Amino acid sequence: MPGTDTLLNALQWDRDVDPLVWQPHPTAFERLARAGVDVAVVNKRDFAASGLTRAAHRGGRYVGADTTAERVGATLEATMAAGGVVPSLTYLYEGDLDKTGHLHGVASSEWLQALAQVDEEAEQLREALPPATRLLVIADHGMVDSTGEGRLDLDEVPEAAALRDGLVLLGGEARFRQLWCRDGALDDVVATWRSVLGERAEVLTREDAAARGWFGEVAPSIGPRMGDVVVACRDDLVLLSSRDFAVETRLVGFHGSLTADEMLVPVLVG
Incomplete structure (x- = not known):
């Protein structure tokens, strides 16, 4: 908020x-x-x-x-x-x-x-x-099922540890994460998430995602509710957090991203 x-x-x-x-x-x-x-x-x-x-x-x-x-x-x-x-x-x-x-x-x-x-x-x-x-x-x-290698827990998998750097809050859903960054950390956060996830997800700033029409028309008062960075997962990737969202780690089916199976x-x- x-x-x-x-x-x-x-x-x-x-x-x-x-x-x-x-x-x-x-x-x-x-x-x-x-x-x-x-x-x-x-x-x-x-x-x-x-x-x-x-x-x-x-x-x-x-x-x-x-x-x-x-x-x-x-x-x-x-x-x-x-x-x-x-x-x-x-x-x-x-x-x-x-x-x-x-x-x-x-x-x-x-x-x-x-x-x-x-x-x-x-x-x-x-x-x-x-x-x-x-x-x-x-x-x-x-809905998309994710039961194997598509499950990436930011708090359990060593390769994902860097994804916490520069963050104030991790939000959104496992298929569509929203990231709130520390002051001055935006560019580094985008670069790190793109480097770690590669083609498995689309990583955009809030402004770039809005410009692509992901959220329709965005009123000025609504923009700050969104994360500074948004992450849309591809294939069966889910971005879990056993620390922040333990319930999600027990789920099999997910939705929230932009794939045809979900939309x-x-x-x-x-």
């Missing part, structure tokens, strides 16, 4: 950070609601008042649902509530598939079983929804 030496975890949030101040722009749901669309968000009960929900999903009525049966029922009820009098949009988030992919990888039998569950859920919805209602199924990202996802319309 600008002006501090701490990171904001968007999933867990920080109680001192107001989501409406951190993300003040109208969400897609808010814009739709203002246009007269009846909007509902179906997600787990625990997420109802979370910082991420308030930042990204505000604008529709929130419906808590934890099990498959609850999610299907809540989505149908929310869709029917408008009664066809006004346009409606019901957004249903299914997070179990992503969690399973992180824990076991997308090549695992566990992930395939979770995918089959999502497929069954979508089939139940399509069969129960009115013919005039469209069902769109899409993912927010893909290109299909949309199914039924």
